[in-house]
Amino acid sequence: MRFLLSVILISIFSLTSNAQYKIEGTMEAYLHKKLILLEFFGDKHMFVDSTQTDGNGWFSFDMDEKDPAGLYSLAIGKTPLFNLIYNHENVSLRFEAGKSGLPEFIFSIENLIYYDYLVQSEKYNHKAGQLSDILRFYPETDSFYHYTEDYFQSVQMEFREYTRRIIREYPGMYVTGIIKSDRPVMIPADMNWDEYIAFMQSHYLDETNFNDTSLLSSNVLTGKAIDYLGFYTLNNGNKDLQEHVFIQAVDTILNKAMVNGKVFNFLMQYLIEGFDMYGFDQVISHIAENYEPAGTCVDEERKSELEKRMENLRRLAVGNIAPDIIIEGIFGNKTTLADIDKDLTVILFWASWCPHCNSMIPGLKELYHAPGLPDFEILAISIDTSASDYSMALAMNTTPWINYTELKGWNSQAAEDYSIYATPTMFILDRNRKILARPVSVYDLKIALGKIAGSQQ
Helix, strand or coil: CHHHHHHHHHHHHHHHCCCEEEEEEEEECCCCCEEEEEEEECCEEEEEEEEECCCCCEEEEEEECCCCCEEEEEEECCEEEEEEEECCCCEEEEEECCCCCCCEEEECHHHHHHHHHHHHHHHHHHHHHHHHHHHHHCCCCCHHHHHHHHHHHHHHHHHHHHHHHHHHHCCCCHHHHHHHHHCCCCCCCCCCHHHHHHHHHHHCCCCCCCCCHHHHHCCHHHHHHHHHHHCCCCCCCCHHHHHHHHHHHHHHHHHHHCCCHHHHHHHHHHHHHHHHHCCCHHHHHHHHHHCCCCCCCCCHHHHHHHHHHHHHHHHCCCCCECCCCEEECCCCCEEEHHHCCCCEEEEEEECCCCHHHHHHHHHHHHHHCCCCCCCEEEEEEECCCCHHHHHHHHHHCCCCCEEEECCCHHHCHHHHHCCCCCCCEEEEEECCCEEEECCCCHHHHHHHHHHHHHHHC
């Protein structure tokens, strides 16, 4: 009877508990250090767990079935050291800093395959790049050109067969999904540079599986998107033309991603944030005006956030009327945008803790007094939360323009009304609060003000 009860209890425990796995190993030269486990979500890292290495550099993280399969990183402080795959198996490794930069996996089939693929990919890309350069610049009438052409095809076929073998022998593994979508396309050798770019624009994403949501737990989709945009990059310095060309690339990426709502929403937000960072307003407006978040029941909170972001982008596009700002500063100053008696107002959202903001202050001061520009005022709105930090920043960098803060951080009314997600962020408004431009840097601001001055003559 006692034996039967034990069997029943063991059976119940095995059914109700999660299978336990470990990520463990030795971090040589990292003794008694805080080690952080990070999970990939596209190009971002999310905190999972932390532990302390012992006197021998030993560490161990407990994992279970609830932890998603995907790409993870081990980091010391804010510095990721290397990536690894977790897919519901034990992972054992050794890492020696400075030796090769790569971990040595003692146990983990997925990671052994993954790192061999990374090494082989690097070798292939280096060799293929050299051969492509020869074919690009060598005369086609030379016999060496034709030898190189044949060799290039054999190099591509060899690497292609290498990836096919992994896919064939290890179906269902997470690393196999990465390789399927990450491996390069076969490139015809007999193409000039323009034909090569056109080919990559048409075929680079052919094998990327936009229906595989597990790839969101890696950097594959974001990496493919960035690489694809590279085939649309111009070198002529014409921003308007560059934005027009980038719009073509964005349409291709998002149309391919429509096969899966979660992947589509993720890539749309990723592209919006990236283009917003570099001030490509035409691209952002195009996305906001032509695409809507997919109606998927997966991660409704993220979808709602994306919908709000896109609505704000439409509302704050160049040509629209910006929200008014009622200024009630901590020093008792109070005004509105209409009280600023200038032809133009440059609204700058910044923070004392933002290094990019602080580095642009000298350039803004110089521009503020520069001759030949339109009559403008700067309204600098800080998203600080510390009065002492804010006051110290103003004392260290005295500025001739209007400064204002509510000390509510990202939750200040102005930051919410202007949909501020990062600092520094700038808007140029006319007297009627019409948005004329959204410059990213002091240089962009100078160019935008110069264009406005030219249009007023």
